[in-house]
Amino acid sequence: MTTAQKIAEVELEMERTQKNKATSYHLGQLKAKLAKLKRELIEGGKGKSGPVGEGFDVSKSGDARVGMIGFPSVGKSTLLTKLTGTESKIAAYEFTTLTCIPGNVFYKGSKIQLLDLPGIIEGAKDGKGRGKQVIAVARTCNLICIVLDATKPMKHKKIIEGELEGFGIRLNKQPPKVDFKIKPKGGINITHMVENPDLDDEMIKTILKEYRINSVDIVFREKINEDQLIDIIEGNRKYIPCLYVMNKIDDLTMEELDIIDQIPHYVPISAHLEWNLDELIERMWEYLDLYRVYTKPKGKAPDYEKPVILPRKKSTVEDFCMRIHRTMINDMKYALVWGTSVKHNPQVCGKDHQLNDEDIVQIIKKI
Ligand SMILES: Nc1nc2c(ncn2[C@@H]2O[C@H](COP(=O)(O)OP(=O)(O)OP(=O)(O)O)[C@@H](O)[C@H]2O)c(=O)[nH]1
Ligand SMILES: [Mg+2]
Incomplete structure (x- = not known):
């Protein structure tokens, strides 16, 4: 039996199983089984830690990368052309774009790589x-x-979300706050720091058994469900922010606009008529969560033209140095920091100091 057939079989069994207290553990076990099979399929039957499928050969450049995903003919290439000036063929027929085409958006001193991707189709996650x-x-x-x-049925949104989910991508979600440590021996130790009504110990043990994990320390710091536990065990999930770009609003009535207005994380645009593209770029910037840190050479004014761009989660003085040059941190005696991350302006800071957006930094070298 192929992996795809095995997946179909498990999915069928899940559909047939009525949901109730008695069957819930069996369903939990099936979910874990399904997650394992899907990983196998995506990795092409290679071991546990192999690469998750091959992408297009486009090298990363700039401060951040934004990918446009959508069905054929929704206007991705039109949008890339308008936002970046990079030509990507636009046509009324489907599957015009057959490869990945990169362009650059320059905003607030940063360079953002925008990728136009072929219109994905259902079944992508199944290879x-x-x-x-x-x-x-x-x-x-x-x-x-x-x-x-925006003129097409909203079920397209669900289909794309399902494809991305099936490939281990979690949209607009944070990794669960759970410590998970597999050990060579010592049995299963479960600690609940909070109440966990959706995940009792029996369910946890059923899922661990499916993965043949016999010794592990788990500390739950927030309430999660069995799907999230499987995510933690699988370990290769990507937590990525997501914006829903509703294109072609020039073809909608006011009433229709009111309806799509209720979708969370959404931006209405018309790529063709260039409506609301400024807001789209502003929202991209907001969702990318980037900080601008200005360098200040000794005795000179800060360089506001070319900020060092850092993701909020990696924005210490050390991260700042690494972005400029690999060896810079070794030569640093201390940093002088101006801005909202410090109490005094300037303040002497070490390499672990957490910077804020629009801080100014001067690196003082050892002599
Ligand atoms: N009415 C309207 N039509 C648009 C808009 N943006 C794009 N289109 C049209 O939609 C069609 C498809 O546009 P593309 O940009 O080629 O779409 P795509 O998503 O790149 O399509 P594939 O490459 O096939 O996946 C073209 O005929 C565009 O002129 C818009 O804002 N409003
Ligand atoms: Mg295209």
Whole structure:
């Protein structure tokens, strides 16, 4: 039996199983089984830690990468052309774009790589067509823009979300606050720091058994469900922010606009008529969560033209130094910092000091 057939079999069994207290553990076990099979399929039967599918051969450049994902003819290439000036063929027929085309957006001193990707199709996560490659690229992005044709049924949104989910991408979610440490021996130790009504110990043990994990320390610091536990065990999930870009609003009535207005994380645009593209770029910037840190050479004014761009989660003085030059941190005696991250202006800071957006930094070298 092929992996795809095994998946179909498990999915069928899950559909047939009625949900109730008695069957819930069996369903939990099936979910774990399914997650394992899907990993096998995506990795092409290679071992546990192999690469998650091959993407297109486009090298990363700039401060962040944004990928546009969507069905054919929703207007991804039109949007890339308008936002970056890079020509990507636009046509009324489907599957115009057959490869990954990069362009650059320059904003607030940063350079953001925007990727136009082929229109993905259903079944991508099951290894069909170019969709698998498209989603493999999506995993490398700092932000995903799901581009939708606002005149088409909203079920397209669900289908794309399902494909991305199936490939281990979690949209607009944070990794669960759970410590998970597999050990060579010592049995299963479960600690609940909070109440966990959706995940009792029996369910946890059932899932661990499916993964043949006999010795592990788990500390739950927040309430999670069995799907999230499987995510933790699988370990290769990507947590990526996502914007829903509703294109072609020039073809909508006011009433229709009111309806799509209720979708969370959404930006309405018309790529063709260049409506609301400024807001789209502003929202991309917001969702990318980037800081601008200005360098200040000794005795000179800060360089506001070329900030060092750092992701908020990696924005210490050390991260700042690494962005400028690999060896800089070794030569640093201390840093002088001006801005909202310090109490005094300037303040003497070490390498672990956490910087804020628009801080100014001067590196003082050892002599
Ligand atoms: N009405 C309207 N039409 C648009 C808009 N943006 C794009 N289009 C049209 O939609 C069609 C498809 O546009 P593309 O940019 O080629 O779409 P795509 O998503 O790149 O399509 P594939 O490469 O096939 O996946 C073209 O005929 C565009 O002129 C828009 O804002 N409003
Ligand atoms: Mg295209």
